[in-house]
Amino acid sequence: MTTTQQAGKQDLSWLDDVTMTELERNPYPTYERLRREAPLAFVPVLGSYVASTAEICREVATSPDFEAVITPAGGRTFGHPAIIGVNGDIHADLRGMVEPQLQPAEVDSWVDDLVRPIARNYVEQFEDRGRAELVAEYCEPVSVRSLGDLLGLQSVSSDKLREWFHKLSVSFTNAGVDENGEFTNPDGFTPGDEARAEIQAVVDPLIDRWIEHPENTAISHWLHDGMPPGKTRDREYIYPTIYVYLLGAMQEPGHGMASTLVGLFSRPEQMEEVVDDPSLLPRAISEGMRWTSPIWSATARISTTPVTITGVDLPAGTPVILSYGSANHDTGKYDAPTAYDLHRPPLPHLAFGAGNHACAGIYYANQVMRIGLEELLEAIPNLERDTGEGVEFWGWGFRGPTSLHSTWEV
Amino acid sequence: MATAISVSGRRVECTDDQSMLEAFLRAGIWMPNSCNQGTCGTCKLQVVCGEVDHGGSPLDTLTAEERAAGLALACQARPLAETEVALRGEEMGRTTHVLRDLTATVVEVEEIARDTRRVLLGLEEPLAFSAGQYVELLVPGTGERRQYSLANTAEEDKVLELHVRRIPGGVASEWLFGAAAVGDRVEVRGPLGDFHVPDADEDDGEPMVLIGGGTGLAPLLGIARTALERHPDRTMVLYHGVRTAADLYDTDRLAELAATYRGFNLVTVLSRESVPGHRSGYAPDAFVDDIASARGWSGWLCGSPALVEAGVKAFKRRRMAPRLIHREKFEPADAVGAGN
Known part of the structure; x- marks a missing residue:
C-alpha cells in the first residue's frame, strides 16, 4: 500500500510541538500540513486521532465501523446523554425528539415570522448610527434571540444567552491534555460549570411548568412528544441536549453570518452582487460556511472494531476528531480554498457534518442566516467594513470572527 | 413543428422559431425577462426534464457549470424534446400581458430635441401592457428588430409613444430619421420587459x-x-x-x-x-x-x-x-x- 508506506515514512514529530493556543489562533497551517503529510494522525495535544481531509472525514463520519463519541472536553462540559455523543436507541430517541420541529416544511411555516421581526429590531437599533460591531450587535443577538424564543426562553435576555454560549464554548473546546490524557487546564471548565448552574436555575422552573402545562415551545415538545400519556422525558435526560443547543445552535448561525460577511467584504464586487440580488444569499452563506466552518473541529467518532483507514491501523475504541473546517479547505477538492469566492463551483461541503450525526438544524440555521443577512443588507445596502479596525478569527473547535466593525453613510 | 414545454403545471407549445420565453409569454405565462438577447440573465431557469439547445446563450451569462447544472436562458433556449422548466425564486406562475405581434401605422414623427424624435404608432386594436415596458420594432426593409420603451400609461393603449435617439449609421435611425413617413406600416412585437410599475x-x-x-x-x-x-x-x-x-x-x-x-x-x-x-x-x-x-x-x-x-x-x-x-x-x- 503506497499510502501506508508514505504514512510510515513521514516524520510527524513536529506534531509534538503543536499547542492549543496555536490551534485556537490559527489552525489552518497545522491542518494544511496534516492533510499533506498525514490526513489521519495522532495529535498529542488533543490526545486523539484527527481526520483532516474531506475524503477521510466523510469516510469516518459515515463508516459502519465507527459510532459517535463526544470529545472528552465536550463530555466534561455537557454530561450524558448529549445528542452529539450517543448512539443506538438513545440517539434515535433524541433525534426523534428534536427533528419534528426542524423539518424544512415545518421550519418554513414559522421561521420568517420568528426571525424577521427579531432581525429588524436589532438592525433598527443601529441603522441610523453609521457604525456597528456586527458580531456583538447583530449576528449573535439575531441568532440567540431566534433560537431562544423557539426553545421557550423568552424570559432570558439575548446578552445572557450570548454569555452562556461563550462560557459553554470555551469549556467544550478546553481540549488540551498531557501525556497521561489528563486535562492540562482543568480550570478551563469553570465557565461551563457556571453557565450550566445558571441555565438549570432558569430552565428548571420552566420545565416544571411545561410538565403540567405543555406549550408550543421546543423544550416543552421535547418533554412530551412521543411519550405515553401522563409521562414526560426526564429532565436530566434532556439537559445535555439543551446544552448542545445552547452552545452550538446558539453560537453557530451567528458565526456563519459574521464569517459570510467577512468573506463578502474580502470581495467587494461579490458583496455588491449579493446586495443587489439577495437571492444569492443562500449561495453566499454556503460559501461562508465552507470558507470558515463554524463547527471547525468539535465532533468526533470512535471505532467499534479494528479498522484501517488510509493505511493507518486503528484498534477498536479509537476516537477520531473530525476537522470539518480543515476538510473544507482540502485542495484536493477546492481550488484556492483559502479564498472566499461566491462563484466557486458549489460542491458539497462538510460544515454541517455527515452521516447519521449530521447537524439536525441545517435547514433552520440556513434560514436564520439568510433572513438575518437579508434584513441587514436591505436596511444598510451601503454597508462597508471599517478598515480602521482589524478582523480577527479565533477558535479551533468553533471558529468565527471575534468582532466585525462596519461603517456606512447615514 | 412544435414542442411541448411546461412550467408550474402549465403546458404550452413552442414552435421551432420561438425561444421558450417567447412561447410562454405568448401564452400569457409571465416569467422574469429583461434584455431578451441573452446578456442580462434575468430569465435564467432550471430545466427539470427534457432537453434544450442553448442557442445564442453567451458563456458569460450562462456558464458551463450552470449549463451542466441544468440551467438555461429562456430567451435563448429552444426545446429539443418535451421539456419541463422551473422558475427560480418566488416568481412562479404569475400571469402577464400576452406577448403579441401587431401591425402599427406611423401617426406622427416629431423632432423634440437634438437628434431625438417622438414617434407615435397607431394600433388597430389596443395593446395591454404595464407602464414602463417596451416593444420591438421590425425595422422596415431590414429584418432587424430594435427595442423601444413605451412612454405611455396603460390607459394609452391605442397610440404607442416612442422616443428615439439618432445613432449614426444605425439601421433604425436610417429609417426613422430618413424615409419614415406618416402612414407607414410597421411590425411591432410586445409588450416585453420587467421594468414597469407594480400592480x-x-x-x-x-x-x-x-x-x-x-x-x-x-x-x-x-x-x-x-x-x-x-x-x-x-x-x-x-x-x-x-x-x-x-x-x-x-x-x-x-x-x-x-x-x-x-x-x-x-x-x-x-x-x-x-x-x-x-x-x-x-x-x-x-x-x-x-x-x-x-x-x-x-x-x-x-x-x-x-x-x-x-x-x-x-x-x-x-x-x-x-x-x-x-x-x-x-x-x-x-x-x-x-x-x-
Missing part, C-alpha cells in the same frame, strides 16, 4: 425617485404619470440627465405634471454645459446632493449602462433597499448585434 394593489404610495438619461426618459413618463395618478400626494423626484440643454425635451409636459401634483419635482441635469435653471454634472450625483435618505423609497433608472450603474450606487449610498431599485439599461439598440 396597483402592490403600490403603497412610497416616495419614488426616477433617473432617466436622454431618451431613457420615455418609460419614466409612463411610470411617473401612472404612479402619481394612483397616489396624487406621493413624493416623487424625476432627474432627466442629458449633455446639453439642446438635448432636453418634454420639459413643459413635466412642468405641467409638477403644477398638478404638489409632491412631484423635476430636476434637469446637464453634463456638458452650465445653463441657469439646470443643474450641472450627472443626475445620480444630483440625487445624492438632494436626498439625505432614500430609505423606504423606490428607485427607477433608465439609460446607458454607466448611468444605471452610477444610479444604483447612488441609491444604495442613500440606503434605498436594493429590491426597490428598478433598472432598465439602454444598450443603444443599433449598437447591439443581430439580437435574437
Whole structure:
C-alpha cells in the first residue's frame, strides 16, 4: 500500500510541538500540513486521532465501523446523554425528539415570522448610527434571540444567552491534555460549570411548568412528544441536549453570518452582487460556511472494531476528531480554498457534518442566516467594513470572527 | 413543428422559431425577462426534464457549470424534446400581458430635441401592457428588430409613444430619421420587459425617485404619470440627465405634471454645459446632493449602462433597499448585434 508506506515514512514529530493556543489562533497551517503529510494522525495535544481531509472525514463520519463519541472536553462540559455523543436507541430517541420541529416544511411555516421581526429590531437599533460591531450587535443577538424564543426562553435576555454560549464554548473546546490524557487546564471548565448552574436555575422552573402545562415551545415538545400519556422525558435526560443547543445552535448561525460577511467584504464586487440580488444569499452563506466552518473541529467518532483507514491501523475504541473546517479547505477538492469566492463551483461541503450525526438544524440555521443577512443588507445596502479596525478569527473547535466593525453613510 | 414545454403545471407549445420565453409569454405565462438577447440573465431557469439547445446563450451569462447544472436562458433556449422548466425564486406562475405581434401605422414623427424624435404608432386594436415596458420594432426593409420603451400609461393603449435617439449609421435611425413617413406600416412585437410599475394593489404610495438619461426618459413618463395618478400626494423626484440643454425635451409636459401634483419635482441635469435653471454634472450625483435618505423609497433608472450603474450606487449610498431599485439599461439598440 503506497499510502501506508508514505504514512510510515513521514516524520510527524513536529506534531509534538503543536499547542492549543496555536490551534485556537490559527489552525489552518497545522491542518494544511496534516492533510499533506498525514490526513489521519495522532495529535498529542488533543490526545486523539484527527481526520483532516474531506475524503477521510466523510469516510469516518459515515463508516459502519465507527459510532459517535463526544470529545472528552465536550463530555466534561455537557454530561450524558448529549445528542452529539450517543448512539443506538438513545440517539434515535433524541433525534426523534428534536427533528419534528426542524423539518424544512415545518421550519418554513414559522421561521420568517420568528426571525424577521427579531432581525429588524436589532438592525433598527443601529441603522441610523453609521457604525456597528456586527458580531456583538447583530449576528449573535439575531441568532440567540431566534433560537431562544423557539426553545421557550423568552424570559432570558439575548446578552445572557450570548454569555452562556461563550462560557459553554470555551469549556467544550478546553481540549488540551498531557501525556497521561489528563486535562492540562482543568480550570478551563469553570465557565461551563457556571453557565450550566445558571441555565438549570432558569430552565428548571420552566420545565416544571411545561410538565403540567405543555406549550408550543421546543423544550416543552421535547418533554412530551412521543411519550405515553401522563409521562414526560426526564429532565436530566434532556439537559445535555439543551446544552448542545445552547452552545452550538446558539453560537453557530451567528458565526456563519459574521464569517459570510467577512468573506463578502474580502470581495467587494461579490458583496455588491449579493446586495443587489439577495437571492444569492443562500449561495453566499454556503460559501461562508465552507470558507470558515463554524463547527471547525468539535465532533468526533470512535471505532467499534479494528479498522484501517488510509493505511493507518486503528484498534477498536479509537476516537477520531473530525476537522470539518480543515476538510473544507482540502485542495484536493477546492481550488484556492483559502479564498472566499461566491462563484466557486458549489460542491458539497462538510460544515454541517455527515452521516447519521449530521447537524439536525441545517435547514433552520440556513434560514436564520439568510433572513438575518437579508434584513441587514436591505436596511444598510451601503454597508462597508471599517478598515480602521482589524478582523480577527479565533477558535479551533468553533471558529468565527471575534468582532466585525462596519461603517456606512447615514 | 412544435414542442411541448411546461412550467408550474402549465403546458404550452413552442414552435421551432420561438425561444421558450417567447412561447410562454405568448401564452400569457409571465416569467422574469429583461434584455431578451441573452446578456442580462434575468430569465435564467432550471430545466427539470427534457432537453434544450442553448442557442445564442453567451458563456458569460450562462456558464458551463450552470449549463451542466441544468440551467438555461429562456430567451435563448429552444426545446429539443418535451421539456419541463422551473422558475427560480418566488416568481412562479404569475400571469402577464400576452406577448403579441401587431401591425402599427406611423401617426406622427416629431423632432423634440437634438437628434431625438417622438414617434407615435397607431394600433388597430389596443395593446395591454404595464407602464414602463417596451416593444420591438421590425425595422422596415431590414429584418432587424430594435427595442423601444413605451412612454405611455396603460390607459394609452391605442397610440404607442416612442422616443428615439439618432445613432449614426444605425439601421433604425436610417429609417426613422430618413424615409419614415406618416402612414407607414410597421411590425411591432410586445409588450416585453420587467421594468414597469407594480400592480396597483402592490403600490403603497412610497416616495419614488426616477433617473432617466436622454431618451431613457420615455418609460419614466409612463411610470411617473401612472404612479402619481394612483397616489396624487406621493413624493416623487424625476432627474432627466442629458449633455446639453439642446438635448432636453418634454420639459413643459413635466412642468405641467409638477403644477398638478404638489409632491412631484423635476430636476434637469446637464453634463456638458452650465445653463441657469439646470443643474450641472450627472443626475445620480444630483440625487445624492438632494436626498439625505432614500430609505423606504423606490428607485427607477433608465439609460446607458454607466448611468444605471452610477444610479444604483447612488441609491444604495442613500440606503434605498436594493429590491426597490428598478433598472432598465439602454444598450443603444443599433449598437447591439443581430439580437435574437
